Amino acid sequence: MIENNLIITFTFLVYLAVMLGIGLYAYKLTSSSEDYFLGGRSLGPWPTALSAGASDMSGWLLLGLPGYAFAAGMESMWLAGGLLLGTWLNWLICAKRLRTYSIQVDNALTIPEYLSRRFKDNSKLLQTISAFFILLFFLFYTSSGLVAGGKLFETVFGLDYSTAVIIGTVCVVSYTLFGGFLAVSWTDLVQGLLMAAALVIVPVIALDGSISDLSANLEAKNPELLTLWNNAKGEPLTWISIASLAAWGLGYFGQPHILARFKACRSNKDITTARRIAVSWTALSMAGALLIGFVGIIYVDANLGGSLADGETIFMILVNAVFHPVVAGILLAAILAAIMSTADSQLLVSSSALAEDFYKQLIRKDASSKEIVMVGRLAVIALSLLALMLALNPDSSVLGLVSYAWAGFGAGFGPAILFSLFWRRMNRNGALAGVLVGSITIVVWKQLSGGLFDLYEIVPGFILASIAIVVVSLMSASNDEIENTFDEYEKKLDTMA
Template identity: 80%
Template sequence: MIENSFAISATFIAYLIVMLSIGIYAYKRTSNSEDYFLGGRSLGPWPAALSAGASDMSGWLLLGLPGYAYAAGIESFWLAGGLLVGTWLNWLLCAKRLRTYSIVVNNALTIPEFFAQRFEDKSKLLQTISALFILLFFLFYTSSGLVAGGKLFETVFGLNYTTAVIVGTICVVSYTLFGGFLAVSWTDLVQGLLMSAALVIVPIAAFEGSFGDLNIALHAKNPELLSLWNDAKGQPLSAVAIISLIAWGLGYFGQPHILARFKATRSNKDITTARRIAVSWTALSMAGALLIGMVGIVYVDAHMGGSIKDGETIFMLLVNAIFHPVVAGILLAAILAAIMSTADSQLLVSSSALAEDFYKQVLRPNASPKEVVQVGRLAVVGLSIIALMLAMNPESSVLGLVSYAWAGFGAAFGPAILLSLFWKDMNRNGALAGVVIGGVTVVLWKQLEGGIFDLYEIVPGFILASAAIILVSKFTGGASESILKTHLEYQRQLDSMD
């Protein structure tokens, strides 16, 4: 338990009041399913960029990534570099195109609905299976955020882990339930700024010397921590290890909660500005997270006996050791911000999959927009309970849970999204094959280990899904005339919106 928790508690409560106030205000502006799931496509460049970044990074940015840097040193730069390049390419290749195409195909709100409309799938099979994969992988992704919340409340307030996870879940569900996409996006703007500020302030305060001094200190502790090509034990990094770390960047093309921000941006012209903001924010935030981990190595060695029980708590321990309780409360609220900014987005996308892609398409095709919103809100509660059950293991790793869900989305949806935006001859059968093979490959590959199976599962999943889309589309006759006509209209609209 962190000392002076009363002052920190007061700061947390004030923070939650502000977030709930935003949620209540957004509730008054939410009248239909487009408002609830995409905010009426009204996001400007700043909320679009920081909402995408904050919902992307999650609690792993302040727990998992610093914890990895604390354990591995410079090796963690491979992971951060892959993520930064992936962020840039996702905004560059997908943002304008997906926003435009989703409007052209009958204003599709969700990724499964976009696939169904893009490929004229009357059977609803593609939409249903895509929604199933969203529900499967988001349960793991959301549970990672709840695990991070459990570690936060357990460390700060000395709560029992189970109680801590429940408290964190209630915090997230409360404003997501009422405000929907606008609440999520506006709170993400605040949370993104708070996260980046904390990631800059903490490493500077923890290590007052220059980067050169940090280099000397790390070299004295363990010179292998400064090697890009060896692990912390001095063993050379294999090609499989390096490719696996860089390949995290592939995941961006298939993350529904990030892709939703592209569709919700108010204009294509805003996306160029949003891309610059998003890439800059990501670079700054990840640099801060890596520095926290490496500064933490030196700080723990000098002030905490040389080791800590859980490396993923290094940010919290540094904040408590260095700052006044009020300031510490604000900085620790950044972790809550990171957790909430992603978990809320994941719950919202999952609820949209249930409400839009199951309830409306399969069970109640004539459901009113208001009814769909109510089902979506009920789904938020139900899904959060299931994710809560998955998060009850205190030994769970935040980074481990995120890596599985990240790979699942990246392989199941990434190739399908990219090829649907760029390849006119892709058809429904190809899309279905890509989603199924990408998702199943990740699930099966994860169960194997040793040799080539140590490769991060997103790599084989992405490759096999891409091959399946191309081969199946070609062998099943390619796109129909009506699909080709829609694709031409999309290209015309894309040119006119730039």
């Protein structure tokens, strides 16, 4: 346990007070559902970029990825490389188009609402089913953040795991409840900068030497840690293993909490600047996370007998060992920042699905904007309680929970979003088939194992969803209205601010 807990506790409290202050300030600027769920589409390039990055990476960046690098060595580069490529492609090919199209379809605020209006689904079946899967997968995703929070408070303060998870949940819900999207985005800007600083500072100070020294020490301990083609045991990586790791990059195209940042940017011009910031931040942060895992291998070997019960705590262990409690408190707050920046975004997207896509469409079609915001806030509380129930299992893995939810969104919505932005022939039946096939494939494939079924479920899910979209769209009667509307949207790309 870290010494001088009073100092660290004070640091945490100051940090939480600042985040809550931002939330209360944003509350004064939130008067409509568009403000609450999308910040009035007013984000500049810096908050757009860092909010997307911080809400993307979460506690996984400071716990899951360093833990994986600690266990697997250079094998983790396949995962990091796939994520970096996916980040860049998502910004490059999706961001401007999604922002433009979502505005053109009568200012759609949510992904289900966008798909429904894009394909003129008056039955609202596409919107309802999409919202259902968003809620399902976000329960797992949000719970991963709460698990990370539990590990943080448990390791730092020696709290009982269940108590630690509950405290973390209260921290996240507090400012999300009041400030909505603006609070989430502004706090993400602060948290993203803090996360990047921590990921650079910790390995540089803990390394206390050169990269060549680190490489030599790793080779002396286990030369297999330095190869991309073998695992830590010296066994060759199969194509299934490599494809499963690199395929994480496919997930970006369907993550609602990341896509929401594209829609909230104030102009298409700002998206170009935001892309450069976001990709640079991601590259720097992931490099730091991997280096923390590599440095941790040497530290644990030299100081802890070569074994660590939970590799996902290596960042906290290095901070404890290297830094003064005041600095340690600030750096550990970066973990809380990472957790909060994602969990708040996920809660907000989930609440928008309940309020906009279920409540307004199925229960109160004439609900006022103020009423929708109230329902959204109540949904934040309800969804956080459900995620809390999942997170109370102390054996939960941050990386395991994230991988399932990431695949669900990537396969369930990624192909549908991509085709909706680039293929004029796609129609409502094709979109519905893509969402259903992609999502169901993830759920079913996850239950199977052995041989081909060891492949990360996002790969078959993404492929089968894409096939379903093309086949069902071509089998359905062409819709001239939808195709003509698509052509109109294309013209707006170059003229829209």
